Amino acid sequence: MNLFFGIIIGLIILMLLVVAHEFGHFIMARKNGVKVNEFGIGFPPRLIAWIKSPKTGKWQRLPKSEWGKPQSSLVFSINALPIGGFCSMDGESDADTKPGTFGAASFWGKTKILFGGVAMNWLVAFVIFTILAFTGMPQFLPNQFTIENDSTRIGAGVTVQEVMSDSPAATAGFQPGDQIVAIDGQPITYPSDVTSIGNSHAGQQIAYKINRGEEDLELTPTLNPSGSEYTLGVSMSYGQTFVRSTWSAPIVGLGTTLQLTGETFRGLGEMVWNLISGVFRQFSFDSTVREEGQSALQAAGDSVSGPVGIIGVIFPAFANAGLSNLAFLAALISVSLACMNILPIPALDGGRWLLIAIYRLRHKKLTKETEERIVSRAFMVLFLLIIVISIIDITRFF
Numbered sequence: 001m002n003l004f005f006g007i008i009i010g011l012i013i014l015m016l017l018v019v020a021h022e023f024g025h026f027i028m029a030r031k032n033g034v035k036v037n038e039f040g041i042g043f044p045p046r047l048i049a050w051i052k053s054p055k056t057g058k059w060q061r062l063p064k065s066e067w068g069k070p071q072s073s074l075v076f077s078i079n080a081l082p083i084g085g086f087c088s089m090d091g092e093s094d095a096d097t098k099p100g101t102f103g104a105a106s107f108w109g110k111t112k113i114l115f116g117g118v119a120m121n122w123l124v125a126f127v128i129f130t131i132l133a134f135t136g137m138p139q140f141l142p143n144q145f146t147i148e149n150d151s152t153r154i155g156a157g158v159t160v161q162e163v164m165s166d167s168p169a170a171t172a173g174f175q176p177g178d179q180i181v182a183i184d185g186q187p188i189t190y191p192s193d194v195t196s197i198g199n200s201h202a203g204q205q206i207a208y209k210i211n212r213g214e215e216d217l218e219l220t221p222t223l224n225p226s227g228s229e230y231t232l233g234v235s236m237s238y239g240q241t242f243v244r245s246t247w248s249a250p251i252v253g254l255g256t257t258l259q260l261t262g263e264t265f266r267g268l269g270e271m272v273w274n275l276i277s278g279v280f281r282q283f284s285f286d287s288t289v290r291e292e293g294q295s296a297l298q299a300a301g302d303s304v305s306g307p308v309g310i311i312g313v314i315f316p317a318f319a320n321a322g323l324s325n326l327a328f329l330a331a332l333i334s335v336s337l338a339c340m341n342i343l344p345i346p347a348l349d350g351g352r353w354l355l356i357a358i359y360r361l362r363h364k365k366l367t368k369e370t371e372e373r374i375v376s377r378a379f380m381v382l383f384l385l386i387i388v389i390s391i392i393d394i395t396r397f398f
Contacts, residue, residue, distance in 0.1 A: 006318075011082050013330045015042065017124065017337055018084035024120025025087045025113055032109035035090040035100040037071070042079035043086065049077040089113075093368040094356050107360055114349045121338035122257060128331035130253030136242035137252065138328045139189045141263070145255035146187065147248035153181060153211070157241040158188050160234045167233020172221035174234055175212065182209040191236040202226040242324065260332060264339045274299045346378035 019041055029036050040046075049062040054073045062075060091101025098104060102113065129137070136154050137144075160178040163169050180188050183197045184206050197206075203225040210217040223231040245252050274296040281293025318329045345351040355374060359366040 009326070013326075014333070015082045015084055017121065017330065017334050020120050020124050020334070021117035021337060021341070022085045022087040024116035024118070024123075025089075026116075027120075028113040028116030029087065029089050029102070032105050032113060033100065034102050034105055034109070034113065036074055036087060037090055038075040038077060038086070038088040040077040040079050040086045040088070043081040043083055045080045047078050047080055049075055051075050093371055094359070094366045095368045095371065107356070110356060111353060114353045115342070117349060118338045118341050121334045121341070122261070125260070125331040125334040125338070126253050126257045128253075128327055128334070129256040130250050132324060132327055132331075133243075133245040133249035133252035133256075136244045136324055137256070138325050139241040139243060140328070141259070142189050142193050143187065144189065144243075145252060145259045146243050147245060147251060148187070150245050150248040152244045153179075154242040154244055155240055157181065157239060158191050158194055159237050159239065161237050162235040164230070164233040164235075167230065168221035168223050169233040172208075172219040174208075174210070174219060174221075174232075177212070178217075179211040180208060180236070181211050181216075183207070189241060191238050194232070194234075194236060198223055198231040199226070202228070202231050240325075257331075257335060260335045261339060264336055268339070270299075345382065346375050347382045351375075351378065 022039070026036055026039050046067060049067065050059045051062040051066075051071055052059055052074045059076070062071075089102045090096075091098055091103050094103050094110070096103025102110065105113065132138070137146075158180045160169075160174055160176055160180065162176060163174045180194055182188055183194065184201070186193075186197060188194060188197075202223055205220055205222040208219045208221065210219055221232060224233070278293045278296035278299075281289050281296065284290055284293070318326045341348050342350040344354045346355050352375065355371065356366060
């Protein structure tokens with residue numbers, strides 16, 4: 001039941017994020033004088049539709065007998081397949097010249113229309129992260145963006161379970177139940193943060209910010225030198241930390257959006273590098289190099305997930321983890337949609353813009369046939385890639 005519920009929630013959230021993306025295109029199209037024929041939630045077959053009367057400006061039900069006919073006014077529809085949405089503009093080819101078409105818009109107008117969806121996804125992420133900052137932001141990154149003088153930590157975080165006798169921790173006054181909040185001014189999220197910072201400061205005296213009940217303390221143990229059995233001498237447990245902000249919530253929302261955007265592009269770059277280097281290393285005569293290549297390819301495969309993995313695995317896990325975690329995931333996927341659509345792939349918004357820009361710089365006309373040929377081929381490659389990733393996700397799932 002939890003799996004089924006998570007899949008349903010995942011489908012709804014993904015659909016809403018795609019609809020928000022298409023709504024960004026819709027707003028920019030209308031603002032730049034481009035006629036929108038239909039704005040749809042979900043994909044056909046159509047379930048119900050309304051049309052805006054050009055005379056009264058009011059919405060009215062569009063009879064089913066009129067569905068197959070061209071309409072002079074905007075149609076809003078709800079469709080059967082809950083896998084996204086669409087914004088159908090008049091004359092979507094760059095070569096169209098009829099007034100009111102996408103092709104007739106200025107280059108700057110086309111830029112705003114194409115990137116309107118990207119901007120909307122970033123805006124959705126910013127709004128969600130801002131709300132989470134007010135209510136309690138889940139901490140998933142070791143150095144997740146916060147404003148320290150306006151941050152209240154909620155939850156167990158990293159808790160000391162046991163203090164070893166005659167250890168630096170025992171000498172400094174650590175006690176079981178202490179929550180380690182920060183080390184040397186760096187916020188702590190996971191036990192691994194405590195270990196890695198301790199190893200990097202082995203043999204040194206360093207400040208630990210501790211929460212003990214209602215009391216905040218600073219303990220300054222001198223850590224054991226490198227090569228010792230342990231540097232601090234505690235065993236730890238982890239409970240998820242939430243950080244609540246007040247006046248700085250919008251700043252935290254913006255900072256988190258920018259931070260995760262950077263992390264998304266960094267992860268994408270690492271994936272591409274692992275993929276390319278892994279393939280080239282397979283041609284080496286050195287078995288060690290080939291094994292390194294296989295590891296790189298494995299890392300590239302593990303770092304991506306398609307619709308099956310997102311809906312069938314990730315969403316059910318986050319749905320079980322609570323509303324705040326689910327909202328964080330929705331915002332993260334919204335950031336990912338923005339980053340993916342800005343890439344210079346012709347089937348995506350950034351690629352279409354780059355294609356139009358290249359022909360504009362070359363002072364050549366981008367014909368409808370050429371544009372459709374390039375975009376359709378890129379879409380087929382992208383579609384095949386999604387299928388391959390989905391197959392990998394299915395094997396992981398079972």
